[in-house]
Amino acid sequence: MTIAHAYAAQSATTPLAPFSFERRTPTARDVAIDILHCGVCHSDLHTARSEWGPAAYPCVPGHEIVGRVSAVGSEVSKFKVGDIVGVGCMVDSCQHCQPCADGLEQYCDNGMTGTYDSQEQVSRANTLGGYSDHIVVFEKFVLHVKHDEKDLAAVAPLLCAGITTYSPLRQWKVGPGHKVGIVGLGGLGHMGVKIAAALGAHVVLFTTSPGKAADALRLGAKEVVVSKDPQAMEAQRNSFDFILNTVAVPHDLDPFLAALKLDGTMTLVGAPGTPHPSPGVFGLILKRRRLAGSMIGGIAETQEMLDFCAEHGIVSDIEPIRMAQINEAYERMLRSDVKYRFVVDMSTVRD
Template sequence: MTQANAYAATSPDAGLEPITIERRDPGAHDVEIAIEFCGLCHSDIHTVREEWGGITFPLVPGHEIVGTVSHVGAEVTQFAVGDAVGVGCMVDSCRECDSCLEGEEQYCSRGNTGTYGATDPRHDGEMTQGGYSSSIVVDENYVLSIPEGMDRAAAAPLLCAGITTYSPLRYLDVQEGDAVGVIGLGGLGHMAVKLAKALGATVTVFTTSAGKTAAAHELGADAVVLSTDPAAMAAAKDSLNAILDTVAASHDINPYMRTLARDGALIQLGLPSDDMPPVNPGLLIRKRLAYGGSLIGGIAETQEMLDFCAEHNITSDIEIVRADELNEAYDRMVAGDVKYRFVLDNSTL
């Protein structure tokens, strides 16, 4: 065992505080990573504040991890000491079910092993601890290569926000000339705009804030629709092939379904802690629409996303924070006061 400096939540209301945690010694197929940056995801807040159910404390959040390989196990073949690497939302899976064998480990039928707050059956049932820490040990099969030249801090959110939006765009086979809508312009939404544009789509951003119009256009959006304006929503009727809904608060999606053309699809990415209003099945039936959801992506698809982003010069728009600013950053995230993703500088731990 080795010790790592970290910031952890000790109760739902206590906030994050410094802590020392133990990391396992690297096994034959393990990679030890000196963490340099870790993105702050809204799901970190939902988790540590127990808005998605009870958890075991203390808990170190963080699943958008970028760093440098500091040690490799004797049988590691994919990485070497000094490599720039990343770790996303999962650190293992059963490796035997259909989903795992098909490269869709995120949908592992036995449940993938989350980067933090998960029981790790492969390592004596220990609870995983995340990336707000100085180091982590992960099986090489769940580690990603960070492309050469990519800004490491700005790459960190790609490991969650990037793949969460890239995977459904690929699943829907979005191509040049398609029309894609993006609901919300936060951490997920701003990545959805960048990725859809890079795939050749025209992009419409739906927002409740008129003040985000200029920002949406700066990111590459072709149109911005104020979703509280009935006339603007009516004008967008039947105009889109696909919509990614990135909003993590309860909201009515029926008005957005009306903006889809025949055979369109709305994919839910945001996970509200409260119930959503029901979807009117008549809207689905009359235009053969689909309403679905999407998690992250498998390891191979996540690497594909990183390489795609490197090719198209895409990273997340970030603000770097120190460890002693984490609790303030959480409050700002809840208030929507971030453009568009906070990233922890792990050297400040």
């Protein structure tokens, strides 16, 4: 066992504060990682505050992890001490259901093991995440990071925001010649714009905030549509091959579905706390449109995403913070006061 130094929530209503706990001793197939950077995701806030159901406390959030390998088990073959690696939203799965066999561990029939606030497969102990100075992870769920070391803090959000947007863009085969809409320009949306543009699509940002237009164009969008403007939305009718909706608050989906052409798909990746209003049936059936959902990606696809982003020079736009600033960061996230992801410098966890 080793002692990990972290920040944890002790209840749904208390702020995150310093906390120490025991990490397991690495087994033959484990990788021990000194955490360098951990991104701050809306999921962290929702979980710490039990907004998506009761969390297990103490809760140590964090699933956008970049670190350096400090030790490997005797049967580990893919990593060595000193490697720069990533850990995303899951650290295990059952390994024997059909989704796991197909490399879709995120859809494990028996429930994937999340990086935090989840049950380990064997011990059923609660997992504690990346707001800590080190972590021990089963080799299969560790990822190679090929970006330059100067970019590592900005790589961290790729482990959630990057794969959450990359996976549906790949699943629906987005590429050159496609007109693709991204709804919302936050932590997810700004990654969606970057990745869809790198895939060769003509990218259009839908936003309620006209002030985000310049940023969207800088990130790779070719057009910006203010979705509160009915005339602007009408001008987009029947023209999109694919729309990725990243907005995590309930809103009317019908204007975006109307923007899809025949056989077009809108995929939801934002997760609001209460449901969207139900879309009208005729908007779907008259053009054989599809409304879908997607959740992160399997390990192989996440590695593919990291390699793709390294090749194309893609990282997240971030604001680095110290660990002691985490509660302030949560409040600022609620106000959308970040462009576009907070990342904690984990060397500050004991300050």
